[in-house]
Amino acid sequence: MTLSLDLDFIRQQFPATCWNWAFFENAGGSFVPNSVIKRMTDYMTECQVQPGELYPASAKAQSRMDNGHFKMAELIGADPQETVIAASTSINVYVMAQALRPLWQDGDNIIVTNLNHEANSGPWRRLADTGINVTEWSINPDTGQLDLDLLQQLLTDRTRLVAFPHVSNITGEVNDIKAITEMVHDAGAEVFVDGVAFAPHRALDLKKWDVDYYVFSFYKLFGPHMGCLYGKHEKLLRARNQYHYFIGEDTLPGKLNPSGPNHESIASLEGIADYFEALSLHHLGPGYGDLRNGAAQMFERIQIHEEKLSRLFLDFCASKANLKLFGPTDVRRRAPTFSFTVDGMKSGDIPALVLDEKIGISSGHFYAKRLVEALGVKDVNDGVVRCSALHYTTIDDMQRLVNALDQII
Numbered sequence: 264m265t266l267s268l269d270l271d272f273i274r275q276q277f278p279a280t281c282w283n284w285a286f287f288e289n290a291g292g293s294f295v296p297n298s299v300i301k302r303m304t305d306y307m308t309e310c311q312v313q314p315g316e317l318y319p320a321s322a323k324a325q326s327r328m329d330n331g332h333f334k335m336a337e338l339i340g341a342d343p344q345e346t347v348i349a350a351s352t353s354i355n356v357y358v359m360a361q362a363l364r365p366l367w368q369d370g371d372n373i374i375v376t377n378l379n380h381e382a383n384s385g386p387w388r389r390l391a392d393t394g395i396n397v398t399e400w401s402i403n404p405d406t407g408q409l410d411l412d413l414l415q416q417l418l419t420d421r422t423r424l425v426a427f428p429h430v431s432n433i434t435g436e437v438n439d440i441k442a443i444t445e446m447v448h449d450a451g452a453e454v455f456v457d458g459v460a461f462a463p464h465r466a467l468d469l470k471k472w473d474v475d476y477y478v479f480s481f482y483k484l485f486g487p488h489m490g491c492l493y494g495k496h497e498k499l500l501r502a503r504n505q506y507h508y509f510i511g512e513d514t515l516p517g518k519l520n521p522s523g524p525n526h527e528s529i530a531s532l533e534g535i536a537d538y539f540e541a542l543s544l545h546h547l548g549p550g551y552g553d554l555r556n557g558a559a560q561m562f563e564r565i566q567i568h569e570e571k572l573s574r575l576f577l578d579f580c581a582s583k584a585n586l587k588l589f590g591p592t593d594v595r596r597r598a599p600t601f602s603f604t605v606d607g608m609k610s611g612d613i614p615a616l617v618l619d620e621k622i623g624i625s626s627g628h629f630y631a632k633r634l635v636e637a638l639g640v641k642d643v644n645d646g647v648v649r650c651s652a653l654h655y656t657t658i659d660d661m662q663r664l665v666n667a668l669d670q671i672i
Contacts, residue, residue: 276296287622299486306526347516347520351480361386363423366423366503370396380431408436430598431634433634433635474493476492481535492516505519539557543558569599576652583672585605586606586672603648610647620667628644
């Protein structure tokens with residue numbers, strides 16, 4: 264049986280205006296399905312009050328927030344108390360850096376790779392000002408890859424944490440999270456994984472990977488602009504409270520969300536579950552099981568479709584001698600996020616040249632400035648051109664992009 268996707272059905276789940284353009288900046292943020300929009304609208308229309316009180320509107324507000332939180336914990340295979348939903352991935356990493364620092368001694372070591380988006384880099388590097396020894400796990404500048412042998416050399420008995428991305432938002436390469444985690448655990452340290460560029464493309468299996476901490480962004484996963492932090496329960500309990508002084512150290516997840524919950528956005532997260540359940544029912548039938556099982560099966564189909572998109576784009580890149588692609592050419596080792604430079608052209612000029620074809624792409628360093636520098640891009644602020652797809656991207660749209668780029672490169 265062919266594990267195909269019904270793109271017509273999928274696109275019907277989103278506002279029709281989404282498809283007026285061929286959109287290829289999905290790595291910057293995905294479109295949001297109607298189910299999410301409806302959940303947020305219903306919350307703000309019916310129960311935009313302080314949640315958690317006894318009167319009906321307040322009780323309804325709390326119930327809807329709880330449902331959003333619980334559904335997202337189910338989707339990633341975690342307990343709700345292991346799942347912190349806050350304003351963004353950047354703030355989640357910053358808060359955790361502050362929450363973990365009191366557990367470490369001056370002179371302890373953390374390892375941060377320059378493959379990271381700055382969200383999973385800067386907060387750890389700033390701890391150098393507090394007495395922590397920060398070591399950089401550098402990529403191979405020729406391949407953009409991480410070398411596990413080099414990591415092994417960097418690990419010491421004073422290493423407390425290694426921060427790295429599951430997928431780079433520039434090179435698109437999928438790192439071997441299981442192998443890295445095992446190596447770090449063998450050294451007695453913990454891992455902090457940025458999954459922002461992975462979560463929209465493959466199912467999350469955090470327990471199987473045995474990661475200590477994992478972050479991703481809902482606005483890359485068909486939801487509102489919010490971030491999610493997973494942490495093993497015992498490790499989040501050990502982390503120090505970052506909220507008000509009267510919040511107990513055993514109060515999870517609240518003690519790690521000093522901004523407090525965004526009520527309507529958390530309620531709208533149930534719409535992400537609605538979306539995956541609609542896809543599962545349509546493609547798999549009523550016997551698909553629960554939300555997590557259905558989503559896992561859908562991600563198998565999503566991966567197959569995205570690999571087809573990737574082959575089309577990678578074949579185009581291979582045909583252009585003046586185009587330098589960053590990241591692997593094996594579709595099985597990457598997400599459909601493609602970054603490149605073109606000899607004799609500024610990256611910043613290229614997105615404007617496809618506007619007449621109603622194609623949206625972007626350029627820059629995408630908050631991975633250290634990586635762009637390490638890859639040898641001459642003008643880091645001009646950066647790279649980035650084109651990124653998701654499962655709702657059609658083959659026709661990818662062909663439009665390739666044809667348009669072919670005319671200008």
